[in-house]
Amino acid sequence: MDAQNIAGEGIGARVRRKEDARHLRGRGSFVSDMVLPGQSEVAFLRSPVAHGRIRRVVKPKGHESAIYLRADLEGAKAIVTPLTIPGYKPSEHHPLAHEKVRFxxxxxxxxxxxxxxxxxxxxxxxELEIDELPALVDAHAARANAEVRVHDHWSDNLFLTLNFENGFAAGSAGADIVVKREVNLSRQAMVPMEGKAVLAHWDERADQLVVHSSTQVPHIIRVGLAQFLGLGEGQIRIVSPDVGGGFGYKCVLQPEELxxxxxxxxxxxxxxxxxxxxxxxxxxxxxxxxxYRITAYADRAGRLKAVDAEISIDGGAYSAWPFTVGLEPGQATGNLPGPYDFRGYRCKTHCVATNKPGFLPYRGVARTGVCFAMELVIDAVARAAGREPWQVRHDNLVPATAMPYDNVTRKHYDSGDYPKSLLTAKEKIGFDAWRERQKRGEADGRRIGIGFATYCEQSAHGVGVFSAWGLPMIPGYDNATVRVTPDGGLELSAGVHSHGQGMETTLAQIAHQVLGVELGKIRVVLGDTALTPFSTGTYASRSIVMAGGAVANACKTLAPRLAAIGAHLMQCAVNTVRVENGQVAGPLRAVAFRDIAEAFYMRPERLPPDVDPGGLEATVAFKPKVDTGAFSYxxxxxxxxxxxxxxxxxxxxxxxVADCGTQVNPMVVEGQTLGGAAQGLGTALYEETPYDANGQPxxxxxxxxxxxxxxxxxxxxIFHTQTPSPYTEYGIKGMGEGGAIAPPAVIFNAVNDALxxxxxxxxxxxxxxxxxxxxxxxxxxxxxGTKP
Amino acid sequence: MKAAKFDYARPRDLAEATKLLAQGNGAAKALAGGQSLGPMLNLRLARPGLLVDISRLEELKAVSDGGDHWRIGAGVTHSRLEDAAGRMPGAEMICLVAAGIAYRSVRNRGTIGGSLAHADPAADWPLALAALGATVEIAGPKGKRRVAAQALMSGAFTTALDDAELIAGVTVPKLSAKARWGYYKFCIKPGEFPEASAAVVFDSARNAARVFIGALDGPPVALSGIAVAVAASGALPGAAEIDAAVARAAPSLDAVDRRLHAAVLSRALQQAVAP
Structure with a gap:
């Protein structure tokens, strides 16, 4: 680990997480821990077949009122997710199966x-009678089959096809090396420790539906429930308590919530x-x-000229709200070129409807797949060129001198030294010694292999990126509220949520950086629509950049108000005071926030006559100067x-060897990196949901x-370097997903090297x-030669 | 994932337990450590009308030295056998096998008798006890009978036990000082059920030469040809010979599984013949 001996509690300090105290003692509060008087429990009858027409559902006699079918859910609309991409076909996802079952x-x-x-x-x-229909289990077969359709009113089984081409003909012409590969990633689940969990009741006093849900996006769930249940937003409160892992599984409106x-x-x-x-x-x-079917065109030395790809994504049966099934193909098409510098690219991406659960954005969203495809091809090019894979990789990475760099899919890489991260990884792994040992061979007969993978990770991307995909919800400004309490402490609230990311700690560290209030006196409130300002929530490695920026902005808004009161209390000019260490320091003495807060809340006779009526509380929004994304790598x-x-x-x-710009808390960064890498190793070596020919998992x-x-x-x-983003507050970049992106690529490259x-x-x-x-x-x- | 309704009884002794099982008429099931039955109840794959909880029967929990054999009560947990390493001369293989079963938390509750009665083809005890030439002691309403461990499992999850019978204990012959043995299983990750497993025991003092492979579709299978050859030569057979023996013993294995089982058997044999 890098030495990070930053004293104090602000940005860069290795402080322990506030949330650990309750979690390590088993005192967290999850939906499963909650019991309300008169609470009933819900179980779902789920389809035993992958594809079929529902002929008859008969409730057992005497229990009709305890069982609900689709037709019973009066007023609940089907979840439909529009998208402006031409040719996209939305699905109609009823909260309970309607006419057909599809997975x-x-x-x-x-x-x-x-x-x-x-x-x-x-x-x-x-009693359930279903006329079984042929199951569409394989995406290629489903795309070729227009006779059997997941959604009867469609003309085929395609959610959408994306085409992108930029400089391909020129780039691919006259290549010395042409390498074609077929690459495949299996279907898997996200497996958070806590699955979906929802507890809903009607609060008569507030005249509100209160939904406790294990979600990453409480405000968005409120928007969704209002839309699909026909309630006013004010009639709904979403509370997301402790959440046992999200990973994208909980960033969409779930039919069960509805x-x-x-x-x-x-x-x-x-x-x-x-x-x-x-x-x-x-x-x-x-x-x-x-x-993936992917072809790389390179010169004799393996320097990439162009890449051609056809990607097929098994989208499952339904398009989720609000991110849609279009997010995955959009990210795949746009991110396949990765950290590499080449100018010819052609990509066709199909997102196919099949009889499987609808695709959701999982930690790394498409990038684990594209990194896997691209990195395997880089190694294949290196073998064709007869060079070391690390050398060919190095020669193709965007050089630091080219930053900021607009790549072949017009992504704007803000900052970083990609080649240096690769060279550092090579040095830290002890490459030369391993190559020597590999040549000598192992006494136990095993074969040694060394693998590399480099990626860059778009984080905290905003308006331009999401509106280009045409999603029904576009993240822009994120809000935070900061309040000075009467005893001089701080209460922060933000509409993002924390489910393992340590945001209760890192947001407090950012507030500490601005106002100097000790962490022990800063409380962070998240996950409750009644207590936090609006945010689209926590996903896409955005929260520390967005909510962190908003917290900083809100604190900076309060600083001059505190300074004005403090100066008045000290009877000195406001331009002679500084806000620091939880106090306002003047030329001769300092006055603590506690005294300022006491004056504002309890002893108004002490206030200056022109005191800012905004007081000691502010809700302020933030958006990066350039919101095309801060790229960690x-x-x-x-x-x-x-x-x-x-x-x-x-x-x-x-x-x-990772770089996520300025680290707010290196321990949190390392924890996130490690957790992501464990999930990536799951994808590489263990996790898989195979299906039989009838679509049975x-x-x-x-x-x-x-x-x-x-x-x-x-x-x-783990080793970290810090190249700040020029566009975000403090140069912070998001990094929640990165660890999960590279492991499949690096493990497979190492195995291929060994064999x-x-x-x-x-x-x-x-x-x-x-x-x-x-x-x-x-x-x-x-x-x-026994087979051709 | 909650169990369907069932009745529950906790008998005072083995006799009452077998009586309750008999009264259950096939709908009663014995519960020992519950490490397999518990999940199956919750998944509603097992739906007994009556659970007969034998987990507290003291008479099933004894481990005793019988001179030329060890007698292990059916209710003895894997972790007790694991922890007995160094204190059960002649049963070193038992202690090693116990230590490799699943995870410690499973070993703390799971029992040797429960594992045998459950008869999972990939489980450790059916394989190891067959190779050791152990005998299973069965208690029923009509008294006790004895069955060779090798003959207990008749197929995947089926045994020679009838509805009212329980395993009371296992008798394992002690290995002599000259005995050579090997036990190898290959799991995708430690603690999971194996993809392939093999147990071999050569004890000339007891006239024993047994080679078994497990983790098949049904019970472990003996490879007597290999057993005789290795006992005679004391050397590791060639790869082709092992491969052919596995193919004969388990003809339904595909090429990949055959390769894996052969590699695993080869490792178990290596442990036994290594100088």
């Missing part, structure tokens, strides 16, 4: 019981639904499934030992769905023993 696990009926077990008893007594909210409105009493693990693994397998390097008899990959060393419990655990995540060594002499090249996640052994056997067969 295994789709909710059909909602059952209410005193306990969850009783609600489940009801669910299994419902259903439980509807029950609370109808019956004016509390209802709760807690997703269980099987429901999550079955109905939440909604991420990462991309397929990193190089990952790994050394693996591959056992070719067992198909087993052991990670011997793993290094991350084959990993519905943790017996079949493998997650990396403490044994599987190596002791990752180069055997002619083995793997390119499909996750790299299970079966996949690896199959690839090894195929290479053996090729060598022996």
């Amino acid at each position: 295994v696990g789709e909710p059909i009926a909602l059952c209410v019981g005193a306990t969850r077990a009783e609600a489940e008893d009801l669910a299994e007594r419902i 259903c439980v909210a509807w029950l609370a409105i109808r019956h004016r009493r509390p209802f709760r639904y807690i997703e269980d693990r099987r429901e999550h693994l079955v109905a939440g397998a909604n991420a990462r499934q991309h397929h 990193a190089s990952h390097a790994a050394v693996v030992a591959v056992n070719t008899a067992l198909g087993q990959v052991e990670i011997l060393d793993y290094v991350i 084959l990993a519905s419990t943790f017996a079949d769905y493998m997650l990396p655990g403490a044994n599987e995540v190596p002791a990752i060594r 180069k002499d055997l002619g083995v090249e793997v390119s499909e996640t996750p790299l299970t023993p079966r996949r690896l052994l199959t690839a090894i056997a195929a290479a053996e067969a090729r060598r022996e």
Whole structure:
């Protein structure tokens, strides 16, 4: 780790997280911990088939009033997600299945019981008759099949196709090296520790629907519920308490939220639904499934001239609100060129409807896929050029001297030294020594391989980016409120949320940086629409940049007001005082915020006659000067030992060299990086939801769905450099997703390096023993000439 | 994911337990450590009318030295056997196998008898106890009977136990000082059920040469040809010989699984024949 011995509690200080005290003692408050008087529990009857027409649903006699079908949910509209991209077809996602079921696990009926077990008893007594239809399980087959359609009123099974071309013909002409590859990522679930959880009741006093939901985006859920339930926004309060991981799973309006909210409105009493693990693994397998045909054109030395790609994304059955299923293809098309400098690019991306749960944006959104495809191709180009992959990678990275740099998809990279991050990773992993050892061979017969991957990560992107995708919701200004309490402490509130990111600590550190109030006296309120100003919420690595900027702005708005009162109390000119360390310092003495606050709130006779009536509380918005994104970047390097008899990959060393601009709290940055990398290793080696030909998911419990655990995540060594963004407050860049982007690429490159002499090249996640052994056997067969 | 309704009984002794099971008429199920049955109840894959909780029966919890064998009560947890390493001469393999089962929290509750009765083809005990030539002691309403561990499992999740019978204990012959053994399993990650597993025991003093592979579709399978050959030569067979033996023993394996099982068997044999 870099030495970060910044004293104090402001930006750059390694202070411990405020939220740890309750979480380490098991005293957090999650929706599952909440019980309201008279609360009922909800269970869903979910579709047992992937695709079918609902013929009949019969409620068990005597229990009709405890079971609800789509037709019973009067006033609840289907979730429809418009998008302005030409050719995009929106889906109609009813909160409970309407006429058809489109994936295994789709909710059909909602059952209410005193306990969850009783609600489940009801669910299994419902008689269900479904005429099964052929399941569309493979995206390629679904795209080719216009006869069987996920959405009957469509003409085919395409949500949308994106085409992008810039300088391709010129770039690809006369290339010395042309490398074609097929790359595949399997479908997986996000598997937060806490799944969906929602508790809704009607507050008679406030005349409000109150929904406690495990969500990343409380204000957006309010917008969504108002829209799809036909309530005024003021009639809804969303409270998101402690949230056990989001990762994108909880940044969209969930049909279950709609259903439980509807029950609370109808019956004016509390209802709760807690997703269980099987429901999550079955109905939440909604991420990462991309397929690439990619061709790279390069000169003799491997310097890229152009890239051509056809990407197919298995979008599942429905387009989620508000981000839509279009986000993934948009990000894939735009981010495939990654940190590289080349001028010819052509990309066609299909997002296909299939009989699987609808695609959602998972930590890294499309970039884990594009990084995987691009980095595997860079290594393939290097092999074709007969050069070291790190050298070819290095020569193609955007050089620091070119920053800010507008790339081939017109993304504006704000700052950074990409080549240096790669060279540092090479040095830190001890590349030369590993190459030596690799040449000597291992006593146990395993093969050593070294892999690299470099990426850049657009964070905190705003108006231009999101409006280009035509989303129904465009993030722009983010708000924060800062209030000086009568005892001179601070209360901060922001509409973003924190579910592992440590925002209660880092936002306080930013306020401390401006006003100098000690962290122990700064409270941070998040996750409640009644208590926080509007924000579109926490996603896309945006919160520390956006809410952090807003907190800084609000604090800076209060500073002159505090100075004016302080100067008056000291009877000195306002231009002679400074705001620092939680006080206003004058030429002779200082006056504490506590005294200023006391004057403002309790002893107004002490105030200057021209005191700012805005007082000691301000809600201020923030948007970066240029809001096309602050680009964090990193190089990952790994050394693996591959056992070719067992198909087993052991990670011997793993290094991350990352740069996310100014770090607010390096410990939080490291924690985020490490957590992301663990998830990325899951994508690389373990996590997968396979489907059979009928669209049945084959990993519905943790017996079949493998997650990396403490044994599987190596002791990752993290190094950080700091290249501030020129466009954000304090030069901060977002970094919440980055760790999850590179691991598949770096692991596969390392394995391919290890098995180069055997002619083995793997390119499909996750790299299970079966996949690896199959690839090894195929290479053996090729060598022996037993197969063409 | 909550269990369907069931009745619950906690018998005082083994006799009452088998009586309750008999009264259940096939709808009763014994609950020991609950490490497999618990999740199956919650997933509603197991739906017994009556759960007969035998987890507190003291008479199932004894481990005793029988001179030429160890007798292990069915209710003995994996972690007790793991922790007995160094204190059960002749049962070193038992302690090692116990230590490799799932995770410590599972080992703290899961029992040797429960694992045998559950009969998961990928489980450790059916394989290890078959290779060790152990005998399973079964209690029923008509008294006790004994079955070779190798013959207990008749298929995946099915055993020779009838509805009213319980496993009371396991008798494991002690290995002599000259015994050579090996146990290897390959899991995608430690603690998960293996993709392939193998157990081998050679003890000339007891006239034993047993080679088994596990994690198949059904019970572990004996590879007697390899067992005889290795016992005679004391050397590791060639890769082709191992591969062919695995193919004969488990003809339904595809090429990848055969390769994996052969690699795993080869490692278990290596442990046994290594100087």
